[in-house]
Structure formats: structure tokens, C-alpha cells
Amino acid sequence: MNAAFDAAAIRARAEAAITVALEVGRETARFRRESDPRTLAVQSKGLQDFVTTADRMAEQAIRQGLISRFPDDTFMGEESGGQSEGAGTWVVDPIDGTTNYIRGLRYWGVSIAFVVGDKVEIGVIYDAAEDKVFHAVRGGGAFKDGLQIHAATTADPASALIILGHSRKTSFDEYLALSKRLHERGMDYRRMGAAAIDLVRVAEGAADLCYERHLNAWDMLAGALIAEEAGATVAMPPVGRLLAGGGPVVAHTPGLADEFAFILESAGLMVAS
Template identity: 75%
Template sequence: MNSAFDTSALTARAEVAIDVARKVGREAARFRREGNSGALHVENKGLQDFVTVADRQAEQAIREGLLARFPDDTFMGEETGGKSGSAGTWVVDPIDGTTNYIRGFRHWGVSIAFVVGGKVEIGVVYDAANDQVFSAIRGRGALKEGQPIHAAPTTDPANAIVVLGHSRKTSFDDYAALSKRLYERGMDYRRMGAAAVDLVRVAEGVSDLFYERHLNAWDMLAGALIAAEAGAKVAIPPVAMLLEDGGPVIAHSPGLAEEFAFLVEFEGLAG
């Protein structure tokens, strides 16, 4: 760990990030409830990539909330961009699951990660559906509303619930083939559309796998740390690579490691 970020420095940042994620998430939810069609005007930026007024407002509020307390940190957001710095960098998705948010499907969240020296040191995810905050500091376990959480003890694939993500940047045929394979193994699967929240579902033991072939760093880093700190097995590319190009993420219950080893091998990742 960078010597500038000792235990107290990380704890202070985590506390602020939790507070900011909760406030911004609740404000975005209120904006959605009270907004009209004009306020929720959508601009199409590309495949599966929408921007709303709420996205911009949320990211600005997160940036201000974090950098007001920690002005020397750098900031990388989905909406406004930015580069990681040699010191600590906040990597933020202000509304993960924007399409769900726009349509009123409550599976969306706020994702805030803090990266130092190529490692995710803090992960915070606000879960809009339950108005709860998940958090983790590397090496200190995972929490939901301040209480420890753990990945599920599932060992039988027939009892597993899995969540898959799919980007239009990747092959639908591969996605369909994977869905078929999981179905044939007796697993119940879903596609929910908000990776940060999908990852914390693995962390709290609600589901047994989250896998998506391509995500941006801001979609996955916070949730991946929380899942790992909850005891899930998590495989992602090096953080520096994710910050540049994005990539795959695999997070699953530890008792199903053998079952999902083929995914780790397929993606060429270290489990």
C-alpha cells in the first residue's frame, strides 16, 4: 500500500465515500420519482451507453463530496472521464444500471472505488432497491450497513442462482451458449443489468455467480472488492488494464470454484 494511505487514511475515505454514495443515491432516486419526461431526457452515446441529467448531477455531487475532503486525490468518472494518478484515484459510476434507472426498474446503484498503486483499496456500492450501502476496505472484510456479510456456502450447482451480464460489445452466441450450459447443470440464472449491484449480491450470498465478458472499470471495481472481501472467488484482469480498456469479471461462491473454473480458464484469468 502507498505509505500515504495508512489505515486511518483509508478509513476516513471509506466513511466519506459511504456517506456520499448514500446521499447521492437517495437524491437520484428522489429525482427519478419526481422527474418528468423532460427531466429524464436521454442522449444516446453509443451501444448500451446512456446519459441522463441524473447521471451528470450525481457524478458532480460525488466528485465534489470526495474532493472537498481529499483535494489531492484524482477522480475518474463514467461521465466526465479523467485519468488515474500516481497517488489515489476515485473510480466512479454515478448510476450503474442507467437503463434500469430510466425505465423505473429499481435494480441500479452508485459505485465508488478507490485505487492506489494498481490495487482497489476501497469499494462502496449503494443498492437503490434496498436503500443500503455495501462497503469494503482491502483486508478488512465486507459490510452491508456496517454489518459483516459473507458469500454463500453453496456447493451443489443445482442449488445455485447465477447472474449474467451481457454487453453488445461481446458475442451473443457465447452468452447464449453459456446460458444453455448453466441451465443444463441445473442452475437458475438471471440477467439484471447493473454489475455493481450484481457483484454485491454475490458478496451477501444472495447469488452464487456474477459473470460478464466486458465491463468498464467503474462498473466493477467497487463490487469486485466487496465480493472478494466477503469470501467470494473473484477473477479480473490487472487494475491498470481495466482502467484503460475494461475487461471481464468473474465472482462466485467459493464452494463452486470447480464448477466455474472453465470461465476463469476461458477468460485467461488467475482465479
């Protein structure tokens, strides 16, 4: 760990991030419940890539909540941008699953990661579906509302539940081929639309694999740490590369490592050490 951040400094940041994620998540959910969807001021950033008034308000609230406590930290948000500079950086997606949020599907979350050097040291995710917060500090296990969670022990592919994501930046034919291969092995699969929540579903044992060929850093870093700390096998590019341009992520239950080895190979990934 960077000398500037001892265990107490990391713990203080984790506690702050948990508080901020819960407050902002609940306020964002309330805003959606009480708003006419026509007033969300939806704008398109690209094909099926939207931003709303709620995204901007949530990111500003997260920034204020964290940087007011830790003014020397830097901040990188999906909506406001920023770069990873200095000793430690907050990497934030204020609403992961914006399309779901717009349409009233409660499969979205608030994702907050804290990066020191080339390591994610803190991951915090507010899960709107359950109104709960998942969190992990590197080396300390993974938790859901303070109760420790663990990846599933599934070893039979016919019992596996898979969550796949798809980005329009990648080949749809590849996505279809992967879906077909998993289906032929007897696995059931879903596409849910919020990678941060997909990753914590693996962390808590509700799913056995989460894979997406391309994500931005703010979509995956918090969830990847939580899944890893829950005992899942996690593979993704180096953090610096993700911060610069995104990339793939795989998280799966260890008992199915042989089944999913081809995914890591096709994505050019190695298991995190």
C-alpha cells in the same frame, strides 16, 4: 499499501465515500421519483448505452463530495472521464444500471472505488433497491449498512443462482452458449443490468456467480472488492488494464469453483491473490 495512505487515511476516505454514496444515491432516487421521465434528457452513447441529466448531476455531486475532502486525490468518472494519476484515484459510476433507472426499475446503484497503485483499497456501493450501502476496505471484510456479510456456501450446482451480464462489445453466441451450459447443469440464472449490484448480490450470498465478459473499471472495481472481502472467489485482469480499457470479471461462491473453472479459462482469467 502505498506509504501515502496509512490505515487512518484509508478509513477516512471509506467513511467519506459511504456518506457521499448514501446522500447522492438517495437524492438520485428522489429525482427519478419526482421527475417526469420525459424530462430526464436521455442521450444515447451507443447501442443500449445511455446517459441522463441524473448521471451528470450525481457524478458532479460525488466529485465535489470527495475531492473537497481530499483535494490531492484524482478522479475518474464514467461521465466526465479523467485518468488514474498520482497516489490515489477515485473510480466512479454515478448510476450503474442507467437503463433500469430510466425505465423505473430499482435495480441500479452508485459505485465508488478508491485505487492506490494497482490495488483497489475501498469499495462502496449504494443499492437503490434496498436503500442500503455496501462497503469494504481491503483486508477488513465486507459490510451492508455496517453489518458484516458473507458469500454463500452453496456447493450443489442444482441449487445455484447465477447472474450473467452481456455487453454488446462481446459475442452474443458466447453468452448463449454459457447460458445453455449452466442451464444443463441445473442452475437458474438472471440478467439484471447493473454489474455493481450483481457483484454485491454474490457478496451477500443472494447469488452464487456473477460474470460479464466485458465491463468498464467503474462498473466493477468497487463490487469486486466487496465480493472478495465477503469471501467470494474473484478473478479479473490487473487494475491498470481495467482502468485503460475494461475487461471481464468473475465472482463466485468458493464451493462451486470446479463448476465455474471453465468460465475463468475461457475469459483468460486467474483468481485474484
